[in-house]
Amino acid sequence: MKAIVCPAYGGPEVLQLTQLPIPQPAPNEVLVQIKATAVTAADWRLRAGQPAAARLFFGLTKPKYRIPGGIFAGTVVAAGASVARYKTGDNVYGSCALQYGFGAYAEYKTLPEDGVFCPMPKDMSFTDAATLPFGGMTALHFVQAAQLKAGERVLISGASGAVGNMILQLAKYHGAHITATANTHNLLLLQQLGADKVMSYTGNELATCNDQYDVIFDTAGKTPVSLYKKKLKPGGRLVLVAADIGQMMGGMLLAMRGKLKLSAGMARETYDHMRELTRLANEGYVRAVVDQIMPLEAIAEAHRLTQSGQKTGTIAISFT
Ligand SMILES: NC(=O)c1ccc[n+]([C@@H]2O[C@H](COP(=O)([O-])OP(=O)(O)OC[C@H]3O[C@@H](n4cnc5c(N)ncnc54)[C@H](OP(=O)(O)O)[C@@H]3O)[C@@H](O)[C@H]2O)c1
Structure with a gap:
């Protein structure tokens, strides 16, 4: 599968496009084919290793999570034997950040079925959905x-x-x-x-x-x-x-x-938050504010624009 890796802390140029094997879901996991991700403030901070204190958790000398990306929208393409909440073909979106090891900058990601994601709002594109969580x-x-x-x-x-x-x-x-x-x-x-x-x-x-x-x-x-x-x-x-x-x-x-x-402090990301966000989107109370849609190959430029604040809302990355 196509994936972006971040082998060192640094500027946007450290992000590299590569090919990696597709992961296989455990019995309690789904395999999601990621159709879109979003470049967030957390993404560029993790790439840059800022603030320095965060390196205690994310790797002292280099990022410990090989594939960055904390937000995704995509389709369930396989489900482990004990998975009940989702089935193949479901469109889902949410977070795969710290507790799930990141990895949204890749074409496939395995996630436990009780992770921080849920079915996408109705009639919403993958790129719009990826900018919401x-x-x-x-x-x-x-x-x-x-x-x-x-x-x-x-x-x-x-x-x-x-x-x-x-x-x-x-x-x-x-x-x-x-x-x-x-x-x-x-x-x-x-x-x-x-x-x-x-x-x-x-x-x-x-x-x-x-x-x-x-x-x-x-x-x-x-x-x-x-x-x-x-x-x-x-x-x-x-x-x-x-x-x-x-x-x-x-x-x-x-x-x-x-x-x-x-x-103040760190916001919690929860399944209940995702469900509430989806309800609000379905009922027309919140909508996506997308600056632009860029291909995965342009991820370094998307990081540069996000880090410098030269964008409005969120930059979405499309895998298709
Ligand atoms: N505590 C948490 O758990 C948590 C969670 C998520 C994010 N964050 C942090 O929250 C911050 C915002 O994240 P974000 O993704 O929303 O960033 P963002 O998309 O870059 O938004 C930054 C906002 O600040 C405005 N701004 C820039 N310069 C300003 C100034 N001099 N005075 C007043 N407003 C100014 C921008 O306005 P214009 O675009 O119109 O210039 C924009 O509305 C980041 O530092 C991020 O790390 C914290």
């Missing part, structure tokens, strides 16, 4: 953590990215009043996704406006938490999806002093 499960995790309620005023800082666009769509679903930020060229998209007010982060509108929020989600990690504190109502919630050490410490200190409630 990363941002979708992260957004579900943090929106639940924030206990968002109808009518609350929400700021989403960085709402045009893979995670931000899904937080925006979920906040809309929950009936929040949404202010969303992005680069100027992405503001129309934010309005189309349901934002009530948009701001470009290239100006200083956020710092100078008088708006106050119940909840602030930050997916960019570029704004001082001291500004967020000024923008939060008393008892407001700050959700740091992305944060450097300074922001994290600042957020924790403010939370310890009772100035705000803080949610």
Whole structure:
């Protein structure tokens, strides 16, 4: 089978196209023929070995998982003897990240039937489906953590990215009043996704406006938490999806002093999240935001664009 391997930490050029044997499913596993994957922030961070502390888990001197890729959409082409949940021909999508050894940058992947995947939303392409799980499960995790309620005023800082666009769509679903930020060229998209007010982060509108929020989600990690504190109502919630050490410490200190409630850390990816994401997609509450579709052979360029932020939503990789 065609596969991309990552034999060393480094720039996008370390990714190499190769041929490997097709894996065989164990009795409790399915074999998925992968039709599409998505290049995510986790993908480029794992390839680059960033942050350095992550190498404790992913390999000290070189990546310990040979084939990268944590997200897939594809078709079940074989099932082990004890598999009951899926049958050959089912179209499925989800995560094959850390606990399943990655491997979505290959034409075939074996997964236990109780893994973090489920049948795809109806009438959705493989490439659209592949762009949903990363941002979708992260957004579900943090929106639940924030206990968002109808009518609350929400700021989403960085709402045009893979995670931000899904937080925006979920906040809309929950009936929040949404202010969303992005680069100027992405503001129309934010309005189309349901934002009530948009701001470009290239100006200083956020710092100078008088708006106050119940909840602030930050997916960019570029704004001082001291500004967020000024923008939060008393008892407001700050959700740091992305944060450097300074922001994290600042957020924790403010939370310890009772100035705000803080949610941060790693989002959990679960089967229940995948089922909920699928329900929301089937009922028309969330849709894919695909920057472009690229072939597997262009994976290095897809990494370069994703890492540099020169994309909107998510880049999908098609195997066909
Ligand atoms: N905690 C977790 O479990 C978890 C899970 C998933 C991801 N993450 C992290 O969350 C972050 C976002 O991931 P992603 O995949 O959504 O990334 P992404 O697709 O690159 O999105 C980044 C967002 O930040 C915006 N942005 C860029 N520069 C900005 C600035 N100076 N001020 C305000 N916004 C700015 C971008 O806007 P434009 O595109 O319009 O420029 C875009 O909306 C990454 O750091 C990722 O590692 C954390």
